[in-house]
Amino acid sequence: MIPAAFAYARPTTVDEALQAVASGGEDVKIMAGGQSLIPVMRLRLAAPETVVDLTRVAELRGVREDDGAIVIGAMTTHSDVISDPLIARYAPLIAEATETVADRQVRHRGTFGGALAHADPAGDLPAVALALDAEFVVAGPGGRRTVPAAEFFVDYLTTALEEGEILVEIRVPKREGWGMHYEKFNRVAQAWSIVAVAAAVRREDGRIAEARIGLTNMGPTPLRATAVEEALAGVDATAEAVAAAAAHAAEGTDPSSDLNAQADYRRHLVTVLTRRAVSTAAGL
Amino acid sequence: MSQISVRVDGVSYSDDVEPRTLLVHYLREQLGKIGTVVGCDTSNCGACTVHLDGEAVKSCTVLAVQADGSEVTTIEGIAASDGTLHPMQKAFHEMHGLQCGFCTPGMIMAAIDLVGDNPDPSEDEVREGIEGNLCRCTGYQNIVRAVQQAAHEMQGTAAPEPTGAQA
Numbered sequence: 526m527i528p529a530a531f532a533y534a535r536p537t538t539v540d541e542a543l544q545a546v547a548s549g550g551e552d553v554k555i556m557a558g559g560q561s562l563i564p565v566m567r568l569r570l571a572a573p574e575t576v577v578d579l580t581r582v583a584e585l586r587g588v589r590e591d592d593g594a595i596v597i598g599a600m601t602t603h604s605d606v607i608s609d610p611l612i613a614r615y616a617p618l619i620a621e622a623t624e625t626v627a628d629r630q631v632r633h634r635g636t637f638g639g640a641l642a643h644a645d646p647a648g649d650l651p652a653v654a655l656a657l658d659a660e661f662v663v664a665g666p667g668g669r670r671t672v673p674a675a676e677f678f679v680d681y682l683t684t685a686l687e688e689g690e691i692l693v694e695i696r697v698p699k700r701e702g703w704g705m706h707y708e709k710f711n712r713v714a715q716a717w718s719i720v721a722v723a724a725a726v727r728r729e730d731g732r733i734a735e736a737r738i739g740l741t742n743m744g745p746t747p748l749r750a751t752a753v754e755e756a757l758a759g760v761d762a763t764a765e766a767v768a769a770a771a772a773h774a775a776e777g778t779d780p781s782s783d784l785n786a787q788a789d790y791r792r793h794l795v796t797v798l799t800r801r802a803v804s805t806a807a808g809l
Numbered sequence: 810m811s812q813i814s815v816r817v818d819g820v821s822y823s824d825d826v827e828p829r830t831l832l833v834h835y836l837r838e839q840l841g842k843i844g845t846v847v848g849c850d851t852s853n854c855g856a857c858t859v860h861l862d863g864e865a866v867k868s869c870t871v872l873a874v875q876a877d878g879s880e881v882t883t884i885e886g887i888a889a890s891d892g893t894l895h896p897m898q899k900a901f902h903e904m905h906g907l908q909c910g911f912c913t914p915g916m917i918m919a920a921i922d923l924v925g926d927n928p929d930p931s932e933d934e935v936r937e938g939i940e941g942n943l944c945r946c947t948g949y950q951n952i953v954r955a956v957q958q959a960a961h962e963m964q965g966t967a968a969p970e971p972t973g974a975q976a
Contacts, residue, residue: 528829559871560870567869578872580875629923630865714853
């Protein structure tokens with residue numbers, strides 16, 4: 526299978542990339558690591574007129590500190606995310622979830638920003654970004670703007686990115702001393718999540734002071750399990766309290782039915798996985 | 810057409826490619842490197858795995874034009890020039906890490922990449938490390954043994970005694 530012909534641009538700066546997107550015609554696709562886009566183009570489910578390849582835009586790679594946040598360049602590969610010391614210290618949930626993405630070959634090419642901008646409901650990183658209150662810095666012809674995670678994921682494979690815009694970096698608030706865990710259920714030969722749960726928990730004096738929970742593949746976009754978060758706030762950190770709170774995990778979700786799982790099974794799974802994710806994050 | 814310069818298995822090439830040409834097709838059809846195979850064509854099976862600047866990638870999911878200026882190593886480039894097999898190739902041979910052999914080029918390239926990051930992987934770590942490579946003869950048992958034997962040979966230590974029945 527071979528993609529349909531396209532014009533190819535390989536910018537080396539964000540400004541050049543914006544220019545290439547602006548002058549690429551009606552149907553432009555921005556390629557990050559290409560690990561979702563190239564398969565889709567091979568199947569001719571996408572046949573863009575122009576592909577703008579960000580692989581050589583060096584300023585979009587790497588992780589840095591900026592006051593109370595770490596800033597992850599959109600083109601930072603999954604492999605680099607997994608081994609990054611700032612992520613390990615301030616947002617280990619990201620590294621843990623990224624380790625479950627695809628396989629080592631795909632993680633060498635695939636990128637943090639690419640996975641977020643692709644916004645596949647079965648992808649692992651959107652729910653993590655949502656749970657951690659990440660902010661998305663987007664560059665466009667008129668300058669830069671920042672979109673909170675809660676507004677970035679709009680629908681199935683659809684984000685707040687407008688035509689002509691490029692996701693440049695993701696700001697993640699530092700959370701030192703939080704317990705975090707990503708609990709995922711998937712087929713062995715396919716790393717896409719059937720359901721997964723991202724949990725971050727702050728404990729204080731034997732209680733759960735605060736919990737943040739993101740759900741993967743429980744609807745067309747990642748979701749926060751707000752009912753569980755509210756039920757956990759201030760409870761004693763015990764297995765019983767966590768199980769009682771996790772029973773609310775399916776509230777407000779809208780999971781699909783597909784070859785892997787029916788919707789009712791997903792609603793069951795999410796309660797089990799939430800209990801496990803929160804228990805591990807809370808050190809129980 | 811785009812012009813690319815690329816080093817493949819130690820030899821430099823300059824070629825014109827269409828932007829839509831996949832790296833695997835460039836390797837096989839323009840350079841004749843047919844040791845790298847196309848398995849699934851859907852980025853699942855890993856049979857087309859090569860090293861791009863030292864990292865294992867699926868060459869069906871990289872554009873040839875993206876390899877411009879890079880170094881590519883295929884299964885054809887890992888044996889010594891006198892024909893001595895790479896320790897990973899030798900171990901696959903000795904441990905019978907293949908049945909039909911179709912997944913083998915990709916398995917070996919992924920396994921070399923894994924051992925580069927983790928010189929002494931446990932059985933579980935090998936299984937995780939080659940999760941991007943599918944063997945449909947169900948031959949993973951001996952593949953895992955081969956990777957562990959090669960890892961020890963590459964480190965210059967003896968492999969642990971294999972346990973359990975031969976799969």
